[in-house]
Amino acid sequence: MVTQIEENDLIKRCQQGEINCFNRLVENYQVPVFNLALRMMGDVHSAEDAAQETFISAWKGIESFQLVNFKSWLMRICANTCRDYLRSSKRSPKVSLEDNFAALSEAVTPSHDNPEVLAERKMVEEEIQKGLNTLHPDQKLAVVLCDLQEMNYDEIAGIMGTSIGTVRSRISRGRQHLRDYLLKQGELFGNQIRLIE
Amino acid sequence: MINIFKKQPCKKNQELLSAYIDNQLTGTEKPALEQHLKTCGVCNNELTSLQTTKRMLKQLPVALPRRSFTVTASRPVASTSIFGIFRLATLATAVILLLINAGDFFGVYPSTVPSAPPQISVPEVVETPALVPTRGSGQGRPDISMPLPIGGSTVDVGAVVTPAPENLPQSAQQSAPGVGGAAGEPGGQYLWPVRQVEIGLIFMVVILFILTLVARKKVYVKVKR
Numbered sequence: 001m002v003t004q005i006e007e008n009d010l011i012k013r014c015q016q017g018e019i020n021c022f023n024r025l026v027e028n029y030q031v032p033v034f035n036l037a038l039r040m041m042g043d044v045h046s047a048e049d050a051a052q053e054t055f056i057s058a059w060k061g062i063e064s065f066q067l068v069n070f071k072s073w074l075m076r077i078c079a080n081t082c083r084d085y086l087r088s089s090k091r092s093p094k095v096s097l098e099d100n101f102a103a104l105s106e107a108v109t110p111s112h113d114n115p116e117v118l119a120e121r122k123m124v125e126e127e128i129q130k131g132l133n134t135l136h137p138d139q140k141l142a143v144v145l146c147d148l149q150e151m152n153y154d155e156i157a158g159i160m161g162t163s164i165g166t167v168r169s170r171i172s173r174g175r176q177h178l179r180d181y182l183l184k185q186g187e188l189f190g191n192q193i194r195l196i197e
Numbered sequence: 198m199i200n201i202f203k204k205q206p207c208k209k210n211q212e213l214l215s216a217y218i219d220n221q222l223t224g225t226e227k228p229a230l231e232q233h234l235k236t237c238g239v240c241n242n243e244l245t246s247l248q249t250t251k252r253m254l255k256q257l258p259v260a261l262p263r264r265s266f267t268v269t270a271s272r273p274v275a276s277t278s279i280f281g282i283f284r285l286a287t288l289a290t291a292v293i294l295l296l297i298n299a300g301d302f303f304g305v306y307p308s309t310v311p312s313a314p315p316q317i318s319v320p321e322v323v324e325t326p327a328l329v330p331t332r333g334s335g336q337g338r339p340d341i342s343m344p345l346p347i348g349g350s351t352v353d354v355g356a357v358v359t360p361a362p363e364n365l366p367q368s369a370q371q372s373a374p375g376v377g378g379a380a381g382e383p384g385g386q387y388l389w390p391v392r393q394v395e396i397g398l399i400f401m402v403v404i405l406f407i408l409t410l411v412a413r414k415k416v417y418v419k420v421k422r
Binding site: 019022023026027030031033034035038039044048051052054055056059121124125128129143146147148152153168169171172175176178179182183 | 211212214215216219221246247249250251253254255256257258259260261262263264265266267268269
């Protein structure tokens with residue numbers, strides 16, 4: 001983990017062309033960037049490509065970066081990259097859902113729970129991801145940044161290049177749509193539905 | 198399954214409920230909504246369902262990338278220099294083309310003997326007993342006609358000095374005006390094929406420009422997989 005002072009120093013050295021310093025920043029931020037790409041794309045392979053492209057774009061544009069918030073800047077690049085990927089993948093979807101979820105279960109952090117619990121959790125995760133995939137990309141980005149990346153509305157507005165009011169609206173609608181989708185899968189989510197009741 | 202969301206929550210509060218969960222309401226919004234929640238069961242249900250949705254989203258595990266996304270900045274020297282060469286060559290060719298075009302436009306290139314305008318035939322001019330002095334009678338020729346005291350009549354100088362077609366060199370007889378270069382001096386021909394050179398240069402500029410674009414694309418940060 002890199003401290004804020006170290007990060008600022010690394011960024012300055014990156015701007016002078018030191019690739020090793022940039023790669024230290026990559027190692028520091030590759031997990032959140034990859035997770036944002038993964039939830040946006042819903043596909044591990046595309047998420048890897050998007051994450052890689054994000055860091056390449058960041059390296060190319062590091063000279064113009066002003067010392068504000070490096071993570072937000074990376075997230076914005078990643079969000080734009082994912083948006084472009086989603087636009088192009090709409091025209092030519094490549095990976096089947098089964099293949100994708102197989103790869104997804106490889107990518108997630110390993111757990112030591114018993115197989116039954118794991119299987120159930122995996123199914124729930126798949127359904128949540130499917131639900132996310134049904135959202136409009138802007139709503140999905142807002143929800144993912146808020147609930148998974150745990151960013152506040154101000155940061156999300158900066159990343160999405162919009163107002164806080166719009167962010168609030170997108171998160172609200174995104175959650176409602178996702179809630180409606182999950183309710184339709186009621187049999188899968190017995191426990192959670194009971195929680196609601 | 199019981200649909201507990203049959204009743205719509207108060208529309209104005211829907212957005213506020215989501216922001217309330219995230220603790221993103223302003224100072225005045227928060228107490229007003231809390232006051233409303235004390236009395237409105239529908240909004241309470243909506244709030245609970247949204248909280249559950251958020252909780253379920255948070256259940257999604259953090260995925261670890263299967264590989265590193267570090268990058269290497271290998272800018273191949275050859276590609277860079279080729280890009281530079283192509284760019285320079287494109288610029289140079291474009292400048293040469295521009296200069297040649299400008300020269301063509303202003304007619305600064307040396308030309309051969311001007312060819313006879315097709316409308317005026319020598320016998321007609323010779324047989325004319327007295328030509329009225331004309332100004333600029335030759336098409337595209339410089340206005341050089343003047344009266345001459347030959348046998349009491351005036352003669353169109355331009356017509357007199359124009360050799361008969363049979364006296365012209367073979368090459369001059371065959372070539373039409375404009376072929377082998379636009380006449381810098383109207384009616385004449387350039388000593389070198391200006392038009393062909395111009396067309397050739399246009400092609401060269403286009404090809405070099407495309408090659409420059411291709412070479413430019415190769416100069417990028419290579420990915421270390």
